[in-house]
Amino acid sequence: MANSTPPLRGKQAVLAEMSSHPAVRALVLWKPEALTDAKFEYGELTLTVAAAEIRAACVALQAAGYNFFEDMTAVDWFPQSPRFQLSYHLLSHAFKERIRLRVLLDEGEPGTQPGVDSIVPVWAGANFFEREVFDLFGIGFHGHPDLRRIMMPDDWQGHPLRKDYPVEGYR
């Protein structure tokens, strides 16, 4: 499948070319400074928002027609900084289109846990997805109703999907 649309990289390029896109318009009307980066690649729109604003951004996008929370996960860019990226995939049943929201997170001081606001108050279905990221990446979600490990046993040490965790595990 050849991608017909040329890619756009950077906030300025996306704002200039795609200002009529419902998601871009909704975020610009809501809080333009919260949108820190944007790109349009492989026919997919990625919007990066400030970590503190993720829940409010989801509320704004939900109101703009992105009514369905489809997926959420993390990427560990170790040893780069900021280390963690959270990717939220939202689907619009009305526009038949999907967007990706992205949040970048620093690892923080040793002994502390990076974290963002939970979006469970916006979409209850994010519950298990956030628990999975908490379990496998060690990222906290403020305001999550039931933040426990989901895949690994409760007394497990470490977070297996982090890049500094060996594939065979610790023996």
Add this chain to the structure above:
Amino acid sequence: MRSNPSSPVLERPTSLPSTEETAPRQMVLNMGPQHPATHGVLRLVVELDGEIITSVRPEIGYLHTGIEKTCEAKFYQQVVPLTDRINYLDPLSNNLCYCLAVEKLLDLEIPERAQWIRVLLTELSRLNSHLIWLGTHAMDIGALTVFLYTFREREEILRLFEAVAGQRMMTSYFRIGGLAMEPPRGWFERVAAFIKSFPEKIDEYSNLLTGNPIFYNRLKGVGPLSAADAIALGVTGPPLRASGVDIDLRRDMPYSGYEKFKFHVPTSTDGDTWARYEVRMIELRESTKIVEQALAGMPGGPVKADAPKVVLPDREKMKTQMESLIHHFKIVTEGFNVPAGEVYQGIECGHGQVGYYVVSDGTAKPWRIHMRYPSFATLQAVETMAKGRLIADLVAVIGTIDIVLGEIDR
């Protein structure tokens, strides 16, 4: 326990209520992880007030094998066999979703014949998935016979898979860039013969169940789910459509040439277990129609993309041409580099929406692969569907979401 009136030491002051009145009426029941109705290793912690369910807490992870971590240590082409094992009842949908995601990153043009065979096989795979759902769901309810009927047809589908892929369940038949090989001679005729007789078989299942008053009463009104709840909880596929949300990615965001096929997307507004049964029964017929169209319009041509650095050469070429041998050796030993970037590919499998999120750092191994599987999200709706209902209905609710633990735990 009532105190013994003949013993003054045990006599309670009358002002205090007896234990019978104050004792909590709640009972905590542990269902699973080994339970025939959970279709795998699902554990449900159920709180009961008599026979009424007050809360259901799913505990998962008993089948967690860390497939997402394993993927990061494999070449892109080596991930295909891992995807089979996630949703082992609909293996070709997994293969398809993964291949489409990587092909999007590689910007590969897939030959039309490969796309059509992919559609044909994915629909057979959907039939396979729905047949297992129907058989096991009816068995959970107590209608044991249907299971034997649906597995008779499933066996034929598995034989068709075996003929193209050499494997009944772990097919790995779709590869990055097309198919593993051309289907064997006579295979399309076998599919045609099977699909011609299949509508009668659906009538047969329907005769056993649809008019059956016990089956009807066990499903009607059980496990209600409103459209708003379904959307909030991330429910997809037949349960979402049975709640009145008309969304099917095959029609609404077509992939692999689905836009060329005509089919009807069944919906219902009842949102109960019976509606989900009806929606899936119609989907069986619609999938049959798609397979018929694919057979009728099957284009000719190659089944692999023209990308020698990505797609393994034919056996014959590898043995006779130096260049093909080099490509073969390079792909097998070093893999192929995929341009840096991130893509998300969503498809509609038998249970609902599957999504593969592939992040590449430009090397031959994926930096991160995340799979969104429908059962994982739909499991969250069990409490909404079962709360305030009888414990006996819980089995129907688990069956109706068409759960596969392999895709929940991954």
